[in-house]
Amino acid sequence: MPTEMEHITEHLPGWLEESRHAASEGKVADYIPELAHAPADALGCTLIDTNGNTVTAGDCSLSFTMQSISKVFTLLLALMDRGEERVFNHVGMEPSGDDYNSMLKLELVEPGKPFNPLINAGAIAITALIKGDSTDEQFTRIRDFFRTIAGNPDIDYNHGVYTSEQQTAHRNRSLAYFLKDNDVLSDDTEVEDVLDVYFRQCALEVNCEQLARMGMVLANGGFDLVTGQELIPYRYVQIAKTFMVTCGMYNASGEFAIQAGIPAKSGVSGGILALVPGRYGIGVIGPSLNRKGNSTAGLHLLQKLSAQYNWSIF
Template sequence: MSTGELELDRIKRLLPQWVEASRRLTAEGKVASYIPELSKSPREALGIFIMSASGDSVSGGDCGFGFTLQSISKVFTLILALMDHGEAHVFAKVGMEPTGDNFNSMLKLELVEPGIPFNPLINAGAIAVSSMIGGDSPHEKSARILRFFRELANSDTLDYDIDVYRSESETGHHNRSLAYYLKGNGVIADDVEDVLDVYFRHCSVKATCSDLARMALVLACGGADPLTGKRLIPRRYVQIAKTFMVTCGMYNASGEFAINVGLPAKSGVSGGILTMVPGRYGIGVIGPALNPKGNSVAGVHLLETLSAKLDWSMF
């Protein structure tokens, strides 16, 4: 057996006990309720799917049920905007720095000149990025995003969860305030409701852990799908995205995650986490019970265990 095969064999043997050890932490978390539809998620659920660059996979726990991408989608809309317009255009409207604030905070927009979002993975930044997706209408922009997501996941089954989309749209008052502030600052030029429609839709794309793992694998392999040989993303844009994932991907717990796990990652308030071992694995995790920072409490613990046991940290 190769080294990679030996490691996968070890993961297969030990993953069930690691999952169950982490599952106990779900009792400490809370399912997101500020988007009402998300409150229906099973609090005790925990699942993981790991896919290798050779196409082998290992899964554990409740990895079969669907959940919405939420903020995980921001990684890929950033990449699509970069592919549409290039770095100079995108980063004239969105910064490159962590905030240290909550993902939906308006504080830095008001305090720091010139009033652009600090990075593309907080809500304000992702709303600005959504306005940069190429297309003549919100429908066309959203259709392009969904096609891109499907190509990365190698799956035509990815689609919108209309109930979650409606729930987000009907209750997204804070995001509307962010968007109107951006409009007032000249960061977005399009109609605010049109931009928010694109944003709410890409957050509400429904996927599974295996979809996340395949999308992560493309990033892990520098933008090329190792299972088809097709380059889907320029390498430079993957480098940018992975850097943001390390510095900003786990909200204002990104530094802690970098120390304890040491892998690029992006979480969402549905409880999903997309992460990877560069060059080797794409990983998708779901655990709807969240810690106070908005990350899956059991999912983070499970990734901490895997990284420690398998020496996965990049640092």
Template sequence: MSNYANTKDELDSLKERLPKWLEASKSLSTGGKVASYIPELSKAPQQALGIHIIDASGDSVSAGDCGLSFTMQSISKVFTLLLALMDNGEKAVFDKVGMEPTGDSFNSMLKLELVQPGIPFNPLINAGAIVISSLIAGSGPDEKAERTLQFFRSLSGNERLQFDLAVYQSESETADLNRSMAYFLKDNGVLEGNVHDVLDVYFRHCSVQAQCADLARMALVLAYDGTDPITGVNLVPRRYVQIAKTFMVTCGMYNASGEFAIEVGLPAKSGVSGGILTLVPGRYGIGLIGPALNPKGNSISGVHLLETLSKELDWSLF
């Protein structure tokens, strides 16, 4: 039986089973908290939970609040990494950021001073993603942000993706810790360019507004090694997708990445808006939203739903 036939049968089965699993996971949202350190994010509905799953033929299944719009936040870091790799190549990127998980929270700057040579441990923590933002090609922050948005649009197949200006403004006004990191990195010779301009690009790509279907389509490109299987167009070199997916396994769920690898076993990236992008290699792209977060900053109900799906359908890579 072809892989397409396998996924079609599985999606047909999921249409029956997914709503029940989603409702069971949704009940956990009362134990989480919506992010409030970026004030605009605190407006998200705590009880919401939605998911969209798509295969290579474009067949899909959705459940719950999948029509809810939210900002990509840290999920965007996977794709700015890909863009920076395409603009600069591996050596230039990894001269500036490392390849290791930190074990610290995503916004910690502790090891920048303690561990030489003082570069961020990986591109998915805030310090690393700020450095990556500085490596995106363009004549200034407007061109860099626009190139990033166009890249996200091509990956999602959605030309209507836009920046959420209210979230961008809220993020920019409350980003003292990120500014501290950026100035430290600048002083340390890691960050090049104007700090204000680099952070402007960073805040903007975190504020790209999307829905579950957009994340799922972007994840599908990763699931098929950089080629959109629906259009047949290669969008990212396979090697760079391999790098990104490896970071997603080791660092994508903040300092709960090891636990997620054991319980779910799929490459994934979360954001503090409650979004999670994940994939089943060679089969599915998956986008999820659940704004109530656990103490590690991941969607509490979303992680539970992905655990259920992985165990019930034997999706773990391990």
């Protein structure tokens, strides 16, 4: 009888093609103009088990920027830099129920700090906590952390996407200045400096295999069996995985928890980082998005895989 990994290897290409049709139900993000060039019907998936064995299908060679997926790893780096108490003085631990770029509850709910680190306001606050004497040093530490977890020394940011976001990110600027007015960002924090690091962080470019490798490290509790190194303390991985379940798919996180039941984080480039604890890291790209910012074909494929192999953690 074939192992689960062998069964996935045999069937993933066919299931992926079945899911590709769901791309027609969404559209490619264009609020960052550079993202609009992505192929709407693309779909790729890489799955890596905790020993590094790999299965790929579809358009896995397509590079894409991490966008909001990066928030998971800057949270982990901030926790490693500052500890839980300091981090959660600046962001909360609850789902917001609002769009990822909403500022509604910052004004309506005391004490005015972001509800969690995976919405834009919370991620900006987290980026400000990364250690470094300059914006370049902060970003270099973020990039090098991502490179280490992905096992790839060449990961860098896409200058075109970075510039495009920098020139059009009026809502994120509003959020950041509101955070400063609420003392979530300290008096000595320069808003434009934090945003510059944040935009570069979001523009870090990966492919499905690199993303799956990052997921594999999280699936294994922060320990990379391929290199034999503990890269992230287990406690912080627990925190990150919990946020992925409760907040990782924007304000469709509850629906995804019911339909798939695995930790995941999406980005508006169409990427999805998912993991099956103790077993697999998964990287998906499908640029066509639903109205909540999640890949339509990617969701379809992950829900199919989870149902097929009973992956739900619930």
